[in-house]
Amino acid sequence: MPAITNKSVSSKKRKSTKAGGVPSSKRRAVAENESAESMVRIQQLEEQIAESRKHYNNIATLISMLGEDGQGINPNLPVAVSLCRVFSRLIAGGNLAEPDRAAENEKIVVAWLKERCREYQRILVSIMRQSDASSQITALTLAMRLLNERATHIPGDDTQAWTSGLFRSIFEAVVEARDGQTLRSEFLEKFVxxxxxxxxxxxxxxxxxxxxxxxxxxxxxxxxxxxxxxxxxxxxxxxxxxxxxxxxxxxxxxxxxxxxxxxxxxxxxxxxxxxxxxxxxxxxxxxxxxxxxxxxxxxxxxxxxxxxxxxxxxxxxxxxxxxxxxxxxxxxxxPQFYTKLYSLLDADLLHSKHRSRFLRLLNTFLASTHLPATLVASFIKRLSRLALNAPPTAIVAIVPFMYNLFKSHPTCTYMLHRVVPDKKQKELEAEGMDDPFDPNEPNPDRTGAIESSLWEIDTLQSHYHPNVASIARIISEQFTKMSYNVEDFLDYTYQGMLQAELGLEEKPLKKIPVVEYQIPKRIFTDRLLEEDGGVDTAPGSLVRALWDFS
Structure with a gap:
């Protein structure tokens, strides 16, 4: 026969116990009591120091409580704050300054206090180097407050504390701190x-x-x-x-x-x-x-x-x-500034993210009308040669840039409309000619660019992108415009080009483009249908014949 159970007892939840069977609620209460007792003890030690010099040994006790690990990793921050108040009062009261005619025992006390102060400073610096972000910021604030007290109240320490004393240690700790991004930000925003x-x-x-x-x-x-x-x-x-x-x-x-x-x-x-x-x-x-x-x-x-x-x-x-x-x-x-500048015009330039910045500066460097025509012609020719392999976003900036150079240096326009004698006309049409421009010559005054022509721009007039082809044609037209604002073209990007193309729906097309000339009845099969009369008349039959789908 089953025994009768006491429901009032069995229905109660059992309290969770950990660590030796002590309930977690009791452990929290014990920890809070210990923390309160610790705060009371710290306050008592601090008050005793302020009351009488005979309690100066409490300073050593507080320092031992501050950094028990000796490395500043897990500091007792209430103790650090208390020590800062203690030393601030001592410094303001002149207890760390040695009088001129002090007795020997007075000198010993001052020396002992100075050593304890330096020990406290070293612990603060260790906290800034090794501890967590919150403790680092607290240590920085306390160290800077102590620095202010030393510079204000200790004679002769107003400069030394900044140049070779405490501030040097603070600065090095801020720079070398582990995970010190937050500490450095606090140092900049609150102090520097x-x-x-x-x-x-x-x-x-x-x-x-x-x-x-x-x-x-x-x-x-x-x-x-x-x-x-x-x-x-x-x-x-x-x-x-x-x-x-x-x-x-x-x-x-x-x-x-x-x-x-x-x-x-x-x-x-x-x-x-x-x-x-x-x-x-x-x-x-x-x-x-x-x-x-x-x-x-x-x-x-x-x-x-x-x-x-x-x-x-x-x-x-x-x-x-x-x-x-x-x-x-x-x-x-x-020396040789333009020679070095000319050497920067390489195959990677027009693909670089610094292209716009360089062209702005190049526009300034070549703006003077007193530059030799041979020098300017070399830059024009080099840019036109690079434009053959440049992205469209770079070409639309290069062509107006070259247009402005031609307007500023009219002598270079011989590269556009050089007159060929009749005797050589037929020979050129039959055999062509070699470009006198030497792309491997490092000196822009000796490249022979002024004797060449801009056939590269004529090639760009057949570019696949309509915007590039249109802007390349300005070199072949009359130079009626005074100059172009190069800034309008420097920031031209692929994204801008794509948006311009996608914006066509806002501008109705004048003519609907033809997609297919003749719609085929078959694409990937050679099977002849009866309605076709047994004859493969669809376009692309040759292409299908080249494929094997077996």
């Missing part, structure tokens, strides 16, 4: 950009740090930090936003030239480092707008730009902007 003294000393530390060979990853981080500081002070700028009050007494921090000098040294240190090719291209892209404005003497960029210009390929194209700035503004003498 809003405060001009922090910006100044960041430039100083970066210049010293980059003077040593660094890895590509570190250099990319340095470039990111420098690029973010893009607000160049004007000549009449007044410096007022300082993180430390003591910075207002530093005359160098109130000088525009001094700020530019520090930024210039920082950029030069990066540019002289061992740069990988992708990073070099990044620097060349931002050269004109982010780097050159900081330079009081832009000629210091000459070596970097000329070396980049001599690399070739896309790197040379990107170096053109900065190099042209030096030539135009600083009278840089670059």
């Amino acid at each position: 950009k809003p405060h001009e003294d922090v910006t100044y000393y960041t430039f100083m530390q970066l210049a010293e740090y980059a003077a040593t060979a660094r890895s590509t990853e570190i250099l990319e981080t340095l470039v990111t930090l420098l690029s973010a500081c893009d607000s160049v002070p004007s000549a009449d700028h007044e410096f007022e936003s300082f993180y430390s009050k003591a910075s207002k007494q530093n005359k160098k921090l109130l000088s525009v030239n001094s700020h530019k000098k520090r930024a210039q040294d920082a950029w030069l240190a990066v540019l002289r480092n061992n740069l990988a090719q992708p990073l070099r291209k990044t620097l060349l892209r931002i050269m004109v707008h982010h780097i050159e404005p900081w330079f009081a003497r832009p000629e210091f960029l000459m070596d970097f730009l000329t070396d980049s210009y001599n690399v070739g390929g896309a790197t040379s194209l990107l170096a053109l902007s900065g190099l042209f700035y030096l030539i135009q503004e600083k009278n840089l003498d670059y």
